[in-house]
Amino acid sequence: xxxxxxxxxxxxxxxxxxxxxxxxxxxxxxxxxxxxxxxxxxxxxxxxxxxxxxxxxxxxxxxxxxxxxxxxxxxxxxxxxxxxxxxxxxxxxxxxxxxxxxxxxxxxxxxxxxxxxxxxxxxxxxxxxxxxxxxxxxxxxxxxxxxxxxxxxxxxxxxxxxxxxxxxxxxxxxxxxxxxxxxxxxxxxxxxxxxxxxxxxxxxxxxxxxxxxxxxxxxxxxxxxxxxxxxxxxxxxxxxxxxxxxxxxxxxxxxxxxxxxxxxxxxxxxxxxxxxxxxxxxxxxxxxxxxxxxxxxxxxxxxxxxxxxxxxxxxxxxxxxxxxxxxxxxxxxxxxxxxxxxxxxxxxxxxxxxxxxxxxxxxxxxxxxxxxxxxxxxxxxxxxxxxxxxxxxxxxxxxxxxxxxxxxx
Amino acid sequence: xxxxxxxxxxxxxxxxxxxxxxxxxxxxxxxxxxxxxxxxxxxxxxxxxxxxxxxxxxxxxxxxxxxxxxxxxxxxxxxxxxxxxxxxxxxxxxxxxxxxxxxxxxxxxxxxxxxxxxxxxxxxxxxxxxxxxxxxxxxxxxxxxxxxxxxxxxxxxxxxxxxxxxxxxxxxxxxxxxxxxxxxxxxxxxxxxxxxxxxxxxxxxxxxxxxxxxxxxxxxxxxxxxxxxxxxxxxxxxxxxxxxxxxxxxxxxxxxxxxxxxxxx
Numbered sequence: 001x002x003x004x005x006x007x008x009x010x011x012x013x014x015x016x017x018x019x020x021x022x023x024x025x026x027x028x029x030x031x032x033x034x035x036x037x038x039x040x041x042x043x044x045x046x047x048x049x050x051x052x053x054x055x056x057x058x059x060x061x062x063x064x065x066x067x068x069x070x071x072x073x074x075x076x077x078x079x080x081x082x083x084x085x086x087x088x089x090x091x092x093x094x095x096x097x098x099x100x101x102x103x104x105x106x107x108x109x110x111x112x113x114x115x116x117x118x119x120x121x122x123x124x125x126x127x128x129x130x131x132x133x134x135x136x137x138x139x140x141x142x143x144x145x146x147x148x149x150x151x152x153x154x155x156x157x158x159x160x161x162x163x164x165x166x167x168x169x170x171x172x173x174x175x176x177x178x179x180x181x182x183x184x185x186x187x188x189x190x191x192x193x194x195x196x197x198x199x200x201x202x203x204x205x206x207x208x209x210x211x212x213x214x215x216x217x218x219x220x221x222x223x224x225x226x227x228x229x230x231x232x233x234x235x236x237x238x239x240x241x242x243x244x245x246x247x248x249x250x251x252x253x254x255x256x257x258x259x260x261x262x263x264x265x266x267x268x269x270x271x272x273x274x275x276x277x278x279x280x281x282x283x284x285x286x287x288x289x290x291x292x293x294x295x296x297x298x299x300x301x302x303x304x305x306x307x308x309x310x311x312x313x314x315x316x317x318x319x320x321x322x323x324x325x326x327x328x329x330x331x332x333x334x335x336x337x338x339x340x341x342x343x344x345x346x347x348x349x350x351x352x353x354x355x356x357x358x359x360x361x362x363x364x365x366x367x368x369x370x371x372x373x374x375x376x377x378x379x380x381x382x383x384x385x386x387x388x389x390x391x392x393x394x395x396x397x398x399x400x401x402x403x404x405x406x407x408x409x
Numbered sequence: 410x411x412x413x414x415x416x417x418x419x420x421x422x423x424x425x426x427x428x429x430x431x432x433x434x435x436x437x438x439x440x441x442x443x444x445x446x447x448x449x450x451x452x453x454x455x456x457x458x459x460x461x462x463x464x465x466x467x468x469x470x471x472x473x474x475x476x477x478x479x480x481x482x483x484x485x486x487x488x489x490x491x492x493x494x495x496x497x498x499x500x501x502x503x504x505x506x507x508x509x510x511x512x513x514x515x516x517x518x519x520x521x522x523x524x525x526x527x528x529x530x531x532x533x534x535x536x537x538x539x540x541x542x543x544x545x546x547x548x549x550x551x552x553x554x555x556x557x558x559x560x561x562x563x564x565x566x567x568x569x570x571x572x573x574x575x576x577x578x579x580x581x582x583x584x585x586x587x588x589x590x591x592x593x594x595x596x597x598x599x600x601x602x603x604x605x606x607x608x609x610x611x612x613x614x615x616x617x618x619x620x621x622x623x624x625x626x627x628x629x630x631x632x633x634x635x636x637x638x639x640x641x642x643x644x645x646x647x648x649x650x651x652x653x654x655x656x657x658x659x660x661x662x663x664x665x666x667x668x669x670x671x672x673x674x
Binding site: 013025026027028029030031032034035115164172173178179182185186189190192193286287288289290291292294297299301302303304305 | 467509513536538543561568586
């Protein structure tokens with residue numbers, strides 16, 4: 001795996017850009033600072049230890065099924081008039097890119113001698129991945145999940161239980177992902193001596209944004225090498241969906257210093273801006289501090305966090321990873337919203353043209369590719385297909401009215 | 410105005426100071442002002458007014474419930490400053506305890522100016538450490554405000570030195586590794602933390618998290634300069650929903666018990 005620096009890395013205290021007006025940093029209770037410092041040191045040491053890196057790569061290869069293929073979606077390409085390449089993270093064990101992050105963090109947890117992990121989850125994908133990694137390494141696992149989400153995603157609750165994890169429903173606040181993070185942090189303050197927090201995205205206080213990026217950047221390292229090897233060129237443009245932003249930063253990192261490659265992140269446009277029901281944090285939010293980092297936040301005039309909305313639970317978060325905020329502010333990457341309707345259309349399009357049912361999160365990136373292809377006919381567009389859609393079938397059934405025998409239009 | 414004077418006055422009387430907390434706007438803005446003034450009348454030496462926030466990661470269920478009720482009631486940052494003004498008018502040092510984002514959103518410099526104008530003594534910042542707070546430190550110094558940062562049992566001696574060097578007013582020692590909330594026993598982590606903190610600074614050291622009665626207050630007052638109580642006050646009001654007078658009576662009785670406790674050590 002690569003640990004090569006880019007021009008867009010954080011400084012040693014986790015600041016992307018200037019340490020007041022930039023993004024990231026660490027806005028956390030003093031009680032957790034020692035643990036975050038300990039984690040920072042352990043992460044640096046692990047990344048510099050060839051034995052750790054080799055073990056991580058071996059687990060990804062033999063257990064998680066990596067590297068994932070880079071696939072030329074020919075029928076979709078024909079339809080859109082551009083060459084569409086899909087990075088098939090949907091084929092990974094547990095069905096998404098998230099397995100890379102949790103296996104990395106759990107391996108680090110074992111190295112640090114801690115015996116318990118906690119995690120937050122929205123739809124349950126990171127919770128399932130965390131429960132999987134905990135089972136693999138023999139660690140105790142507690143997952144915090146908003147009580148609204150435990151009802152919406154009963155199947156994933158059952159998966160986590162089967163994997164041996166305890167799922168704690170969270171009733172506080174809006175009882176969704178951000179409140180699950182709050183509750184996991186409250187647990188961590190009281191358990192930090194023996195517990196690691198497996199943070200689910202490239203957000204939060206330093207070192208999480210950079211550490212999660214390191215564990216997911218294999219997506220882009222693989223895709224870049226595969227693209228050169230299979231097609232002899234770099235892509236003209238790369239695209240990923242952005243909630244917290246772990247799959248996106250995982251793809252983007254390898255390409256950040258390739259100035260000719262355009263980079264696009266697609267946020268959840270929800271029901272559209274005018275409705276106020278969306279999760280387009282960079283596009284519509286303001287700089288602020290949420291969950292330990294300075295970043296863009298959906299907030300009201302008093303700095304109270306505003307509830308986000310997306311048809312895809314994995315993008316339904318009112319903050320965003322600070323490195324994305326930095327990439328947006330510096331102009332290196334462009335972040336645009338894709339609405340619920342565009343994403344669902346893209347889900348159906350990919351299913352019909354390629355026989356691939358994407359996660360609704362990833363369908364936002366496909367929807368982005370549809371737009372990019374219009375602007376860039378004939379170009380090579382590399383899309384991170386970050387997860388598969390099995391978990392979303394209930395939403396799809398409701399949205400498309402699929403309880404019938406003929407295909408909907 | 411600095412909270413330090415209240416600690417020094419208590420020390421001159423041979424006792425610890427009693428620091429009382431309630432979120433602003435709970436049960437509503439005027440009810441909150443009445444409650445805080447009752448706490449002053451019954452013996453609180455320093456007042457902390459919480460700024461209700463949507464994502465209070467350091468608070469347990471009791472304070473979360475009060476903050477949520479305040480937010481649902483429509484409390485604004487301007488109401489918090491109005492509450493400060495009404496309580497500070499009693500002459501009791503009055504600080505705001507706030508998560509960082511509402512201050513960022515208001516504007517750090519503007520918040521400091523308006524807090525000083527309202528007669529506030531300063532800020533307690535549970536999710537802002539001095540190494541992440543140069544903007545606040547500059548604004549506080551400009552407006553002559555207290556900067557109360559937290560130390561924790563997990564803090565290294567090096568961090569305690571760094572943190573206390575940036576504090577003004579007093580130092581807030583979190584006695585347990587955990588969130589706010591009344592506990593049945595006091596923590597055995599508090600004593601050693603206060604000793605390590607006092608080795609690093611001449612500032613008064615207040616101990617918070619978990620205190621709910623006079624006996625616990627007396628125990629902490631033996632080694633700390635101040636006893637900080639929050640959730641127990643909130644609980645006194647939560648236990649009397651819709652009956653403001655009963656809530657105030659419970660609040661007064663609790664304050665008197667705690668005030669006797671800090672004098673008993």
